[in-house]
Amino acid sequence: MEPKEILKSLNEDLKKAVEHTLREFSSLHTGKATPAMLDGVKVHAYGSTVSMKEVAAVTTPDARTIMVQPWDKSVIQDIEKAIQEANLGLNPVVDGAILRVPVPELTGERRQELAKTAGSMAEEGRVRVRQGRRDALDLLKSAKNDGLPEDDFKRAEKDVQKAHDDAIAEINEHLSSKEEELKKV
Structure with a gap:
């Protein structure tokens, strides 16, 4: 597999992981009915x-x-x-x-419970992102063994890590905003 194909597949997987995490967050109610x-x-x-x-x-x-x-x-x-x-x-x-x-008013205890739940949902999302990175790196190593030049391998490896870091940062950003939303209401 070419590095471009591997990165494209990785980006699709990471996007799905982030979207899934966001859908999970939307199921947590913050006192406002949706x-x-x-x-x-x-x-x-x-x-x-x-x-x-x-x-x-x-x-x-x-x-x-x-x-x-x-x-x-x-x-x-x-x-x-x-x-x-x-x-x-x-x-x-x-x-x-x-x-x-x-939809009942949230108590302080319920807010903390929901914040913990949001944290565990975010962790599940981060695990999915890390799995995507691991799979992409495995495919790159396989391509390297099949003749991919070292420079291309290193460049692709950096791109995989950057995509991983961006996805993790996006999940963390949404987690922070969900926690803030839970504190405010």
Whole structure:
């Protein structure tokens, strides 16, 4: 494999790792309601497990409430149960054909817990980035053994390390802003 191909593949992997970490961060609620808070909730309906988006429209009419409107009213109890079992600290209230999910005010203890969770999510992202770097370096070493010149190998190795450092810095930057967001609210 050519160094350019290896770097292109690495950059795609690192981008995916950072995006995954950001999606994980969006699931942490900071006291402000967002539809993304329910993205990870799986509903047992119609004899299988489906995502929330497949069975309902999720909106936020205000900063403290998430509104879930099922496509089919017969699954409203299943959605309510799924939200309760997701351990998000949310208690949905059935209001006719919709579910209202009030987002509680964050306590200091809950903020610290969420900050720890954000830290572990960031660490998972950093591990993925390091794995990408390791895989890219292995491919470069293999290319070197197949005749890649030493100068090209060293240059590509520096490029891999720079891409790794940039991805780690981006994750750390987002972690810092998420922690600040958790402190403010």
